Structures are given as structure tokens and as C-alpha cells.
Amino acid sequence: MAIGGSAGSVQVIRQICRLLPADLHASVLIAVHVGAGNQNLLAGILDNGGPLPASTAVDGEPLREAAVYVAPADHYLVIDGRHIRLGRGPRENMARPAIDPLFRSAGISAGPGAIGVLLSGMLNDGASGLADLKRCGGVTVVQSPLDAIESEMPRTALLASDIDYRAPARDLATLLTRLVQEKPDPALTPPASIALEVAIAMGRPSNTPTVAQIADPVPLKCPGCGGTLSQIRRSPLRFRCQVGHGYTAEALAHEQEGSVDEAVRIAVRVIGERVVLMEKLALDALQTGRNATAATLRNALRNIGARRQC
Template identity: 35%
Template sequence: MERKATKIIVIGTSAGGMQALCKLLAAVPENLPASVLIVQHLSTDSSAPFLVNRLNQFTKLTCKVARHEEKIEPATVYMAPADRHLLLRDNELLVVRGPRENQFRPSIDPLFRSAAAYHGPNTIGVILTGFMSDGVLGMECISRSGGTTVVQDPSDAEFPALPLNVLRHIAVDHAVELNIMGNLLVELVQEHVSGSVTVPSDIWAEAKIAEKVMTSSTMTSINELENSGERTSYSCPECGGGLWDMSEEGNITRYRCHSGHAFSRESLLTSMTNHVEETLWVALRTLEERRNILLNMSQNESNKGNRRWATMQEEKAEEMKVHIERLRLLLSQSALSDDEQMGEVG
């Protein structure tokens, strides 16, 4: 698919991102001949206007919260609002409450993928400090579409896991510290890209699928998914629907369901693990409630003088206690494992 494109800088970050963004944008001149679009992982109750006001204190660029169907302008920074995805459609912003990707909304991958689809080699993808792997697939889309990939040096990042995940999967063009990244971006946006933009067909197809699902709230047709990917034996942990492998051979594995939820392999595993843990907590609560009912029944039968029936209920309650203790041990071991993993990647 061929598209003409303008210079676009897309930035994705998670934990520690606000401090990194302030430092980065402070080094960028006010006449930057490119638009800057940012996805920072936010909780649903976060205030994007507050964060934008903070950015405005550190940069001469115009910073604003992205608005749906707004046309992008050079020397302007657009930040995704809380609980909304930010995408590009040509030179127009799409701010939508679509299905989560990699368990996040806003998610980095949809922005990067849409920028790669519409702007190809004129796209500059930047990943800063953070946890987990959201943004890795988006960086691959930019790289495969001829764009430029820039990642914060993990040794310079407050939380190096996200930059490390990018470096583990992609041969990026630049891995640099924040204090030189601003000047690097100025140089990159001034570089001339000759010829037309050629975007791989699978990236274009998935960008259009995501755009359709997120803007119209309609599910992806099974035929669309069958034509673009291969059905797997996995279920979506968000909605329970089937998952399709959308990746081309030799590229990073990615999954999508007909409801629009999308995952990298790492985020799918994390989501499945979380779902299992939630199910175990529900089971634990149910078992505890059942044990309490059995103990109450035993006490009532004992008060009536029905010792035989009271003993039977008491024995069932003791059997339930064994299952409860096993579940508690399993959940505590899971929590310890999560803490150890966070320590390794943090």
C-alpha cells in the first residue's frame, strides 16, 4: 500500500515517563518541522490536561490534549487523554475508546501502527522508560515500514524494562540517552525521504481493522481475521473469544480477537496469568463462604442435639479448610513470583 506522509514523531512511555518527556521536549526547538504524538500509560482517573500543563512549563512547543478528528500541525505536541486510544488517519487524529491492546487504554501500539501505516518512512518512533512490552510491536511496524526507531538507553531509563524489551526484539536505529535525544530528533526530522511510501500489506490491513473497530464500535468480521491471520487455539482473556495470529513469518508474534483486543505474546501471557489469579481468588472466597455455612449448620445441629449431623457438617468444613489453605499457598507463591519478576526488570 502506498501513501504520502509528513514528518511524524510518535512517543510511547510508561512508568517514569513524565519526567523523561519533560527533559526530552525541553531540548526541542519551537520551530520543529514535525508533529509530536504521545501515549503515556495513564490510569482512568488521571488528568491529561494537568500533564499537558506541566509539559508546557518545560518546552516552547505547543502542547495540548489530543482531540478527535483534529488536524495535526507542526511544532505541536498531542497527548492521548486518559482511557482513550490515540490513532492517526492521514493527518487527522482519532481519539477513541476502543478495546484495550496489551491490557492498556491508551496503548502505544495502536498509535505507532497507525503512524507507520499512513506515514511510513516519515515516521520516527520513540520509546522511553517504562514496564512491560506495549510499544514493541508498534516499533516493529515503524521499522518494517521504513521509519526510524529511537529508544532510550536502558542504563539512562528510570525503568529500563520497556526499552530493554524493544532492544531484545528489534534492531533499532538509535539507542541514546535523553540528554542527546532531543538534538537527534531535530536532525532526523530534517532528513529528506525520497520516493513514495511502501507499507507492508499486513501492517496496513491491521491498522485499518483497528481503525474500524475503534471508531465504529463494531466487531471485526471473522472473514477479515481469516484473511489477515491464522486462527489459534487460544481464547482472548478479555472477552473469551477466539484469537488470531496476525504476524507474518519471521516477525514478532501478535494476536487479535474479533472484539478488537490485541496482544503481544508477552502481554497475552500476562493477561492470562492475571485472569487465572482472579479466578483463584473468586474460588477462594467461595470456598471460605461455603466453609462458614457448613460451620453454622454444624453449630445449629449441635444446638438441636443432632450430634451425628453436626459432626458430618464439621468434617466437610475441615475438608474445605484443606482446599482453602492450598489455594492460599498457591496465591502467595504467585505473588512472590510477580515481585521477583518486577525486581528483575525494574
């Protein structure tokens, strides 16, 4: 069982883990967008707050049923068969850990036995991973957007794929307990494109031929490294650069907006510094008897002032 969330999800995760049975026939893996110190704190809170032992995930440790594993800071948490793996590949949606790699790896490793749960959060990490988990035959669940503190993540997931279940926070533990007990459908062959993206999250070297297996170049630049972005061929709309940085369309737009704001601030600062320098040059020209130069500089200053008022 893979659970992902961001803003507003921690309280829901605590409630789920408190109500899951002590003899749960599944492992619970959690990826949450929180600060480095808070992630280790979350494992301790869950360990003390419910019947299931909880810990910060360790690379290579075997998965145990009726146990909770929380993604550590600055690492992707993924499932490799019956073991945990931690990766430090390029960031996805400006985040690491991120939810999408966990969901994809759960789908590959458990197939129809995988359960993906997306909770409250902003932007849309988790939506494409949940869609990929479903492509592998897994069961998908989202917190009801009307019940979530931040509805954007579950709402986007509902638009990105045909989600199997939606439920308010109070009903999720009961629903998940029932789903774990159900017999899964026959296994499917996971798409190679999903496995490739998990490998990138684990740190597999990525380059233009690698990304070309799953995406086509578009005239957009990666905000993270400046490289060319390629559009992933399967939905929902996403992009990767040659290095491997991944973005949903919304996350890319959000990052571009920040870049535009920064560029405007730099431009305003440079113009202000140029005005100061030209004023000093004009004063120096007057003091040294270079009246024509001073007049030219003053005229240039007036033109800059007129443009700044437009």
C-alpha cells in the same frame, strides 16, 4: 514524530520538548500511559515548558509542524494523513491510549518520513508498533535501557526488531532534530495487515473473518471478553480476539496471572463459606436429634480441613 512511553517517561518527554527547536519541521504526537487527569496536565506542562505549543489532541484537527499533540484519556491517538484521529476501539495490552496504534498509524501516514521514539516503561507496549513503523520505512529510536527508569519497554523493542538508534535521554532531542532534517528514503507500500490493526483501534467492527486476515486461532481465551484468541502472523508474538482486544505475549501472561490469583482468592472464599455453612448444619442436626447427619457433616468438615492443609 511519534513518541510513546509509560512509567518513567514523562520527565524524558519534558526534556525532549524543551530542547526541540521552535522551527521544527515536524509534528510531535505523544501517547503515554498515565491517568485520565494527568494526561491533560501533561499537555499544559509541555506547553509551558518549551518552545513548541502543546495541546491535548482533538479528533479531526489538522497537524501543524512545530506543534505537540498529547493523546487524551481513554482514546487512541492516530495519524490519518495530515489529520489527527481519536479512536475508542478495543484495548491493546489493557491500555487506551496505547503506543502501538500511534506508531502503526505514523508508519502508514508518513512512511520513511515517520520517526518513532519509545521511552521508559514497563511491559512491552510499543515494541510491535515500532517494528511495524520500520516495516513502513520509518526510523526507529529507543531510549537506552541503561538510562531508562523502567527498561522493559525499550529493551523489548530492541529484541523485537532492528532498531535504528538508541540514545540516553540527554541526547534524544539533538538526535531527533537531526533526523527530522534528513531526507527520507523512497516511500514504501504499507502492509495491509498494519492498516487493519489501525482500523480496529479506530473502532472498525472486528469479528472472526476480520481477525482471520492477520492471525490464526489458538487454544487461548481473551482475558478481556473470554473469546478465542488468534496469534498474529508477523512478529513479535502477539494475539487478538474476535472482538479486537490485543495482547503481546508478555501482557497476556501478566493478565492471566492476575486471573489465576483472583480465581484462587474466590476458591478460598467459597471453601471458607462452605465450612461455615456445614458447621451450622452440623450444630442444627445435633440440636434436633439427627445424630447420624451431624456425624456425617463433621466427618466432611474433617476431610475439608485435611485437604486445606495439603
